[in-house]
Amino acid sequence: MKPHETSRVAIVGAGFTGSLTAAHLLRNAARPFEVCLIERHPPFGPGTAFKAPLPCHLLNVPAVRMSAYPDGPEHLMKWLTERASGPDPGFEVDSGGLDAAFLPRRLYGEYVEHTLSEAAERSRARLTRIVGEAVSIDPDASGAHPRIRMRDGSTIAADCAVLALGNFPPMDPLGNGAAVAAGRYAADPWDEEALEGLDSQSTVLTIGSNLTMVDIALTLDHRGHRGPIVAVSTHGLLPQPHRKNLLPAWSSRVEGRTGRPRELLRAIREDVTLASADGVDWRSVVDAIRPKIVSIWSSWPERERARFLRHARAYWEVHRHRMAPENARTIASLVEGARLRVIAGRIAGMSETRDAIEVRVKRRGAAGVETIRAARVVNCTGPGTDMRRTRDSLVQDLLARRLARPGPLGLGFDTDRDGALMGADGRPSVSLFTLGPLLKGRDWETTAIPEIRMQTEALALCLARRFVTPGAHGGSS
Ligand SMILES: Cc1cc2nc3c(=O)[nH]c(=O)nc-3n(C[C@H](O)[C@H](O)[C@H](O)COP(=O)(O)OP(=O)(O)OC[C@H]3O[C@@H](n4cnc5c(N)ncnc54)[C@H](O)[C@@H]3O)c2cc1C
Numbered sequence: 460m461k462p463h464e465t466s467r468v469a470i471v472g473a474g475f476t477g478s479l480t481a482a483h484l485l486r487n488a489a490r491p492f493e494v495c496l497i498e499r500h501p502p503f504g505p506g507t508a509f510k511a512p513l514p515c516h517l518l519n520v521p522a523v524r525m526s527a528y529p530d531g532p533e534h535l536m537k538w539l540t541e542r543a544s545g546p547d548p549g550f551e552v553d554s555g556g557l558d559a560a561f562l563p564r565r566l567y568g569e570y571v572e573h574t575l576s577e578a579a580e581r582s583r584a585r586l587t588r589i590v591g592e593a594v595s596i597d598p599d600a601s602g603a604h605p606r607i608r609m610r611d612g613s614t615i616a617a618d619c620a621v622l623a624l625g626n627f628p629p630m631d632p633l634g635n636g637a638a639v640a641a642g643r644y645a646a647d648p649w650d651e652e653a654l655e656g657l658d659s660q661s662t663v664l665t666i667g668s669n670l671t672m673v674d675i676a677l678t679l680d681h682r683g684h685r686g687p688i689v690a691v692s693t694h695g696l697l698p699q700p701h702r703k704n705l706l707p708a709w710s711s712r713v714e715g716r717t718g719r720p721r722e723l724l725r726a727i728r729e730d731v732t733l734a735s736a737d738g739v740d741w742r743s744v745v746d747a748i749r750p751k752i753v754s755i756w757s758s759w760p761e762r763e764r765a766r767f768l769r770h771a772r773a774y775w776e777v778h779r780h781r782m783a784p785e786n787a788r789t790i791a792s793l794v795e796g797a798r799l800r801v802i803a804g805r806i807a808g809m810s811e812t813r814d815a816i817e818v819r820v821k822r823r824g825a826a827g828v829e830t831i832r833a834a835r836v837v838n839c840t841g842p843g844t845d846m847r848r849t850r851d852s853l854v855q856d857l858l859a860r861r862l863a864r865p866g867p868l869g870l871g872f873d874t875d876r877d878g879a880l881m882g883a884d885g886r887p888s889v890s891l892f893t894l895g896p897l898l899k900g901r902d903w904e905t906t907a908i909p910e911i912r913m914q915t916e917a918l919a920l921c922l923a924r925r926f927v928t929p930g931a932h933g934g935s936s
Pocket residue numbers: 471472473474475476477478497498499500505506507508509517518519520564591592593594623624625626627842853895896906907908909911
């Protein structure tokens with residue numbers, strides 16, 4: 460083991476979160492050091508969200524709010540403008556203008572790749588990209604100098620490690636998905652194979668009716684699928700559409716700390732009434748409240764957070780996570796043409812027959828259970844957030860070795876305010892950090908670019924201050 464002369468920050472996961480943490484470290488490097496970015500499924504940049512293969516998979520935030528850097532939209536706009544003059548821009552802009560455009564997600568993935576490379580090219584620090592899966596992390600006896608073990612047996616030593624593991628596949632809602640023939644039950648809706656081998660007239664049932672279902676319905680439509688799509692979710696709600704043009708901002712009167720979820724909802728309703736009297740759309744109210752959610756959420760005791768999840772979450776999510784207008788039009792036409800049916804209800808069970816999956820559905824308010832036969836069931840219940848239930852090797856290793864513990868309500872990981880992982884003993888790690896979707900228990904509103912880009916900047920500053928000093932750590936083997 461050869462000690463290195465420069466510091467090394469290891470980042471596991473090169474989706475938006477890991478890539479932007481790296482980009483901030485590289486951009487602000489005052490002295491040479493190394494950023495080691497580890498990704499099991501290259502390319503480095505897009506992650507799960509922005510690998511979406513089809514042009515109809517659009518961002519659900521207008522371009523003007525999607526710059527990788529928090530200080531303004533120019534960075535993305537400049538890249539788009541340069542791209543627009545090239546041979547294959549990969550997007551079209553209509554009369555709404557570039558700011559209001561909802562870009563293809565895969566194009567955005569290319570932008571994240573570009574952002575990372577650009578930061579690396581201009582930096583005093585070095586970026587090393589490592590393709591592979593990290594399966595365990597061993598800090599030394601004092602909790603410092605983590606050594607990351609990879610699936611192929613190699614190790615990487617660092618001064619600190621950032622877990623930017625992102626969005627896990629959805630949790631199995633019945634606990635028996637795996638028992639149903641794997642070929643008919645798609646446990647991971649983001650797996651490219653999820654819809655392979657389907658007859659174009661067959662029935663596809665999705666568990667969940669949020670944006671992941673929208674992606675699946677758009678993919679099926681794009682592929683010329685003509686069979687019924689049945690979406691079953693507890694409340695039977697579809698995401699609301701975005702408006703085509705940018706909306707005027709609203710200055711919300713909702714406080715950063717509210718007593719309880721019920722009071723928050725009342726305050727939002729009052730705000731919407733005030734806004735609409737001024738001719739302002741409810742969407743502007745939701746967007747104005749969103750930056751306050753972290754402080755509202757953290758002001759609630761765990762009991763109230765749980766109440767929010769039980770009673771208000773579904774309504775909040777369909778208003779907060781909206782569909783791009785183009786996608787909303789396609790979904791509306793699928794519903795009108797009876798090709799997409801949304802059922803409010805609960806899946807009571809599933810079983811496999813010779814040529815289908817029989818799904819038992821209990822409709823909301825109904826006494827009995829009906830059976831729907833589908834050729835494929837796709838789990839669209841949203842990213843898995845319960846670390847105890849993921850099968851991820853690295854997560855299981857961290858929990859088993861008491862280096863991490865689940866976050867509030869079992870969501871993500873527990874951390875301190877800097878994102879340092881809390882060990883099972885309740886003490887913050889001195890060398891392991893996380894951010895992005897894994898902070899859901901702590902912050903709730905922590906999954907979209909506008910929030911994550913702020914976190915990546917803050918964590919990079921904190922790491923640079925704490926770790927980027929001339930120091931020694933072990934080498935790689
Ligand atoms: C389908 C989808 C669409 C979205 N669309 C939008 C949108 O339009 N607008 C918006 O603002 N937000 C959107 N979001 C939310 C947000 O942008 C994402 O949550 C964000 O991109 C998350 O980035 P991430 O890097 O944390 O996670 P991910 O994109 O999940 O990336 C994590 C990466 O880590 C890698 N990894 C994990 N474990 C290991 C390991 N042990 N070893 C090596 N590599 C590992 C994975 O392979 C993956 O590439 C979307 C989210 C999803 C899931």
